Amino acid sequence: xxxxxxxxxxxxxxxxxxxxxxxxxxxxxxxxxxxxxxxxxxxxxxxxxxxxxxxxxxxxxxxxxxxxxxxxxxxxxxxxxxxxxxxxxxxxxxxxxxxxxxxxxxxxxxxxxxxxxxxxxxxxxxxxxxxxxxxxxxxxxxxxxxxxxxxxxxxxxxxxxxxxxxxxxxxxxxxxxxxxxxxxxxxxxxxxxxxxxxxxxxxxxxxxxxxxxxxxxxxxxxxxxxxxxxxxxxxxxxxxxxxxxxxxxxxxxxxxxxxxxxxxxxxxxxxxxxxxxxxxxxxxxxxxxxxxxxxxxxxxxxxxxxxxxxxxxxxxxxxxxxxxxxxxxxxxxxxxxxxxxxxxxxxxxxxxxxxxxxxxxxxxxxxxxxxxxxxxxxxxxxxxxxxxxxxxxxx
Numbered sequence: 001x002x003x004x005x006x007x008x009x010x011x012x013x014x015x016x017x018x019x020x021x022x023x024x025x026x027x028x029x030x031x032x033x034x035x036x037x038x039x040x041x042x043x044x045x046x047x048x049x050x051x052x053x054x055x056x057x058x059x060x061x062x063x064x065x066x067x068x069x070x071x072x073x074x075x076x077x078x079x080x081x082x083x084x085x086x087x088x089x090x091x092x093x094x095x096x097x098x099x100x101x102x103x104x105x106x107x108x109x110x111x112x113x114x115x116x117x118x119x120x121x122x123x124x125x126x127x128x129x130x131x132x133x134x135x136x137x138x139x140x141x142x143x144x145x146x147x148x149x150x151x152x153x154x155x156x157x158x159x160x161x162x163x164x165x166x167x168x169x170x171x172x173x174x175x176x177x178x179x180x181x182x183x184x185x186x187x188x189x190x191x192x193x194x195x196x197x198x199x200x201x202x203x204x205x206x207x208x209x210x211x212x213x214x215x216x217x218x219x220x221x222x223x224x225x226x227x228x229x230x231x232x233x234x235x236x237x238x239x240x241x242x243x244x245x246x247x248x249x250x251x252x253x254x255x256x257x258x259x260x261x262x263x264x265x266x267x268x269x270x271x272x273x274x275x276x277x278x279x280x281x282x283x284x285x286x287x288x289x290x291x292x293x294x295x296x297x298x299x300x301x302x303x304x305x306x307x308x309x310x311x312x313x314x315x316x317x318x319x320x321x322x323x324x325x326x327x328x329x330x331x332x333x334x335x336x337x338x339x340x341x342x343x344x345x346x347x348x349x350x351x352x353x354x355x356x357x358x359x360x361x362x363x364x365x366x367x368x369x370x371x372x373x374x375x376x377x378x379x380x381x382x383x384x385x386x387x388x389x390x391x392x393x394x395x
Contacts, residue, residue, distance in 0.1 A: 032336075032352045034359060035376075036083055036390040037383035040067045043083055044074040045387030047378040049101035049151070050311060050366035051078075054108065057370045060390075061086075061110055062378065063098035067387065072096035072117065075110065075128055078390060086110075087133045091117045094133055095124035100202070101151045101311070101366055102128075111136075111160060113148035122146030122167065125160060125178055136160070137184050141167050144184055145174035150202035150256065151312075151366075161187075161211060163199040172197035172218065175211060175229060175236075187236045188229055190215060195238055196225040201256035201312070204265070211236075212265060214253040219243040223251030226267070226286065226295075241286060242295045246272040249297055250282035254310045260319060263288060266298075268309040268323065274300030280328045281308025283321065283339060283346075298346045299339055303328030311366040316373070321346075324363035324377055329353040333382070334363040336375065336393050351375070351393050356382055360389040 038045045044064025051060035059079045068074040072091035075098065077084045089096045096117030102110045110128040118124040118138035123146060125137040139146045145164030153161045160178040168174040170191030177185045190196050196215030203213040211229040219225035223244040229236045244251040250269030257267045265286040273282035280303015286293040301308050307328040314322045321339040329335040333356035338349040354360050360379030367377045375393040383389040 030351045031394040032359065033392045033394065034383065034389045035392055036078060037358070037385060038064060038067065038387040038389065039385045040387035042067065042069055042085070042088075044068050044076060044085075045385075046380050047388050047390075048099040048149075048364045048380055050377045051368045052102045052104045052110070053368045053370065053376070054104065060368060060376055061102050061104070062390075063100065063102065063112060064388070065097050065099050065115075073098045073114070075102070075112070075133075086128055089114060089117060093117070093119055093138070094135060095126055099149045103152050103154060105154060105158070111152050111154070113150065113152065113162060115147050115149055120146075123148050123164070125152065125162065134181070136181050137178055139164060139167065143167070143169045143189075144186060145176055149200050153203050153205050155205055155209070161203050161205065163202060163213060165198050165200060173199045173215070175199070175203060175213065187211065188238055190218065194218065194220050194225075194243070195240065196227055200254040204257045204259065206259070206263075212241075212257050214256060214267060216252050216254055221245045221251075223272075224253050224269070226253070226257070226265075228293075241293045242284075244269055244272075248272075248274050248282065248300065249284065249295070250279065250300075250308070252281075252306055254306075256312045257286075258312050258315065260315055265293070266313055266315075266321065268313060270306040270308040270310060270326070271303075273297070273308075275302040277302060277304045279303060280325060281306075283309075283313070283323075299348060301325065301328065301337075307332075310364045314367045314369060316369055322351075322367050322369065322375055324365050324367065326364060327362055331356050333361045334379065336363070336367070336377065354379065354382065358382065358384055358389075360391060 045067035068088040072089040075087040095114030097115040122139040122141035146167035168189035172191030175188040197218030220243040226242040250272035269281040273279035280301035333354035336352040361382030365377035
């Protein structure tokens with residue numbers, strides 16, 4: 001049975017009790033700190049994504065999928081002074097249930113998606129400025145797509161790109177472009193033959209205008225694909241770069257793709273692979289070669305089912321990979337890990353294992369890193385009130 005991020009939502013609401021709860025545990029020379037424990041009240045609850053950090057590294061910005069003054073989720077800023085609510089979603093025309101991380105433009109404006117709400121109930125693309133929220137597009141759930149779960153990408157012209165998990169003219173999701181308010185173009189409809197279905201992740205752009213991403217289902221073996229969309233005068237053409245088979249390559253990729261400094265693409269699958277206990281997915285690399293891409297697994301995570309990495313991986317300046325897992329680890333509560341590269345050999349280092357209590361439970365988070373090497377992310381549950389936490393892992 002397919003497990004989606006929406007199936008992991010916890011909408012339990014509690015009385016407001018904003019906490020700046022600090023706890024530190026030494027793990028393999030790392031220090032883990034809970035920076036905020038969500039109450040599920042006005043401060044939000046149950047985040048399903050991580051952060052974007054401002055250039056000055058003074059603030060991180062994120063979303064919580066539930067809670068807020070209308071119980072439909074929030075956009076927030078976290079600084080050393082605590083949490084500031086930037087927008088309370090109503091679940092109506094402005095959107096509801098934000099599940100994606102945010103992106104930031106050069107002016108400091110934020111962009112994201114909601115899974116529900118909007119004019120038609122199928123989610124929105126929104127912008128947050130100092131003046132508040134603007135809905136850039138409301139999905140109808142029809143040919144234009146519906147229910148986006150993923151982050152957006154922005155090109156040099158300021159156009160936004162993303163995916164919807166459902167909708168499109170074949171009902172299996174879309175890749176879309178937003179060029180202005182209420183101006184959406186569907187670049188691709190999934191669901192034809194073995195071309196993929198139900199994209200959960202966002203997309204990644206290259207300098208030539210090609211679009212890359214994953215789908216969580218479909219393909220030759222029904223465990224998802226990696227795709228490239230290339231523009232032409234006649235439209236967009238899909239090329240399938242890999243069909244997941246639930247072998248050593250894993251299956252059911254929920255995360256997107258990330259470029260390294262050399263132009264290689266990296267991503268994750270959530271299950272299968274060569275890890276212990278049936279496998280918690282694979283970390284893979286796609287290397288360009290003679291006009292095509294070569295797929296290679298660089299590491300198989302321990303775990304089971306869809307316990308692996310749900311969001312995009314992150315590279316540091318030295319080329320090391322950092323990410324979280326959903327529910328593997330010795331406590332089945334998730335982990336924070338690093339893969340370091342030495343001469344083409346990747347070495348796994350588990351930075352933190354969640355206990356599932358006040359330290360957090362189930363991370364669907366991408367990670368961001370400051371210049372000191374501190375990593376920041378979220379868990380969906382756990383914490384002092386069971387509604388998730390914001391954490392920091394310090395070298």
